[in-house]
């Protein structure tokens with residue numbers, strides 16, 4: 001556990017309304033920026049008032065909740081705005097696998113936010129004057145294989161398909177990684193700016209070096225209401241509008257993709273039902289069209305029956321079958337055995353929580369872990385008994401293009 005130098009606990013927090021700050025990313029200093037932005041709204045943050053590495057293990061979300069309730073509970077808060085995301089906020093990224101190291105919570109020192117035409121600034125301790133330097137290009141990018149080469153990964157998919165056909169499980173999700181090395185240190189703000197411009201419908205996020213633009217909202221918690229967007233089932237974008245429509249129609253008609261989607265929806269229903277007095281899940285999915293792929297999507301809404309925080313809901317939901325599989329434990333065993341890598345924060349929950357327990361968390365998809373001039377890019381696909389390894393590889397490549405674009409422009 002750590003508290004930033006020069007800051008004492010309890011944290012002294014002040015939130016005030018401010019004029020429209022314009023492009024939120026343009027306000028970020030280069031060092032360790034935090035972000036959660038969609039359609040130009042959300043939160044950007046910098047500086048660290050408090051930071052903790054969450055110990056791995058099955059109790060990690062409880063541990064995180066206890067740490068947060070100490071930090072937030074003892075803080076002295078002067079909040080003129082009193083809305084989700086005002087007052088002290090923690091950004092967090094949890095590893096996909098509970099046994100992996102690297103889950104982290106950070107309470108930034110400065111948070112700038114905008115929603116529904118209002119903007120506010122939260123500062124902890126003395127107000128900082130941070131220099132906003134121009135964005136820097138990382139130069140040429142060289143890519144390399146991650147844990148598995150493309151043919152090795154196809155082989156892993158084929159093995160997963162055999163497991164599924166043998167009846168041991170119904171669905172798993174296999175991911176692969178790519179490495180990237182730039183000529184210069186990667187300026188995360190440049191990646192965020194590019195991602196938000198090209199993928200405005202996604203949540204562009206940055207937390208402790210994990211950067212991405214995810215279309216999948218795990219949960220938004222506002223008072224007693226929650227929302228989620230379940231995604232599973234994917235087809236590439238077409239080359240024309242007619243081609244897009246034809247591919248979308250084929251995705252709807254595909255028994256494989258529909259069942260893959262049903263597994264993800266049912267895992268969410270199972271996780272949320274015990275927490276909710278009302279839960280609305282559409283009978284049929286809709287189509288979500290992104291610049292690189294189209295997904296089957298089910299928007300879910302619910303009313304919480306007891307005072308659960310957004311982190312409690314995250315704990316109940318993770319991992320959904322969109323990133324794990326069905327049944328969960330059998331799918332996780334296959335992932336651990338066949339992927340040959342530690343997913344780290346990829347496919348884990350990423351987002352923010354405030355002192356009321358409100359917040360927004362996504363599943364960290366279409367993302368990369370950035371460190372200096374190096375990046376590790378991730379993407380995965382739902383694998384069913386009739387999956388074709390070559391098509392799954394093509395789908396993973398299409399998903400990897402999100403971060404390749406962010407790096408190269």
Ligand SMILES: C=C(O[C@H]1C=CC=C(C(=O)O)[C@@H]1O)C(=O)O
Nearest residue numbers: 231232233234322379380381382
């Ligand atoms: C696991 C990923 O996507 C999930 C979310 C949407 C669609 C998916 C699919 O169709 O396979 C995956 O379940 C990823 O992007 O790395």
